Amino acid sequence: MITIKRLSECSLQDAVHAWNKGFEGYYFNMTTTVDLFTRRMILEGLSPTLSIVAYDEDKPVGLILNGVRLIDGKKVSWNGGTGVDPEYRGKGVGKLLMDEMLAIYEEEGIDVATLEAIKENDRAIKLYEKMGYKVVDNLVQLQHTGSLSEKAFSTETTFTYRRGIPIDASTVPFYKSMVPWQTQWNNARDGESLVAVDESGEAVGYAIYKRHFNDEGKLVALILFQCEAAPEYENKEAVVKALLHEVYGPFDIxxxxxxGNISATNEILRKFLKIEGFEVKAEQVFMIK
Incomplete structure (x- = not known):
């Protein structure tokens, strides 16, 4: 008989076992450890009291991780990972987990429920749709390894910049708040923000990003969370290129x-990244209930 417990009632070893078995044979290697699992929960704002683990007697066989934030006055939840042990797939465990998760959402007064799913994962998407979720956007993750041309993202239009921390970007009037969880300003821990300002002093674009350094202090990655131009600004392409030029430099390293998770609607950003040789790493759908 399958029973479901809150993650806060389970051992970390059980949660990690459920995660590793639940994502066995997944599109990417999702194997984790207790330390990495704990770090993920903290960095992604996931809640042990709202996350759940399914058991067959004493054996953990599935889980769903959940987080909740207040966005624009609404309680918004995120499904940060749903996995079921391969031996238990197709036996209704996933639906039991989803039913319990939605019951928790109702108990918590959730206004909007969100999740992302790998575009090719038809089985999961169909289950989510049966539970009332709808695909509202297509997302793509792009990446580039190596150096870039010194002329990358060059533009003749100049802007001044307000540099700050991620939350600063959320204060511009056109900040996009209802976006995939991992691209929200809250998830850019130790990140930076950049607001482009035109000659009149108006904010015309923003970027949220993070520079990642290894233990020796060497820069090893530049991660872009959001990059947007003001909807009413005429030369959006110049804004996006200028922001990318600031975020991804210096280019010789x-x-x-x-x-990550760039919206299909952000055609300008996708275009300029692909021009500079960024390649598709993954594609997902963004779903909302």
């Missing part, structure tokens, strides 16, 4: 440059 060989590091991993990435941009």
């Amino acid at each position: 060989e590091v991993l440059r990435s941009a």
Whole structure:
């Protein structure tokens, strides 16, 4: 008989076992450890009291990780990972987990439930749709390894910049708040923000990004969370190129440059990244209930 417990009632070893078995044979290697699992929960704002683990007697066989934030006055949840042990797939465990998760959402007064799913994962997407979720956007993760041309993202239009921390970007009038969880300003821990300002002093674009350094203090990755131009600004392309020029420089160093979960609607950003040789790492759908 399958029973479901809150993650806060389970051992970390059980949660990690459920995760590793649940994502066995996944599109990417998702194997984790207790330390990495704990770090993920903290960095992604996931809640042990709202996350759940399924058991067959004493054996952990599935889980769903959940997080909740207040966005624009609404309680918004995120499904940060749903996995079921291969031996238990197709036996209704996933639906039991989803039913319990939605019951928790109702109990918590959740206004909007969100999740992302790998575009090719038809089985999961169909389950989510049966539970009331709808695909609202297509997302792509792009990345580039190595150096870039010194002329990358060059533009003749100049802007001044307000540099700050991620939350600063959320204060511009056109900040996009209802975006995939991992691209929200809250997830850019130790990150930076860049607001482009035109000659009149108006904010015309923003970027949220993070520079990642290894233990020796060497820059190893530049991660872009969001990059947007003001909807009413005439020369949006110049804004996006200028922001990318600031975020991804200096270009002569060989590091991993990435941009995660870019919306299909952000055609300008996708275009300029692909021009500079960024390649598709993964594609997902963004779903909302």
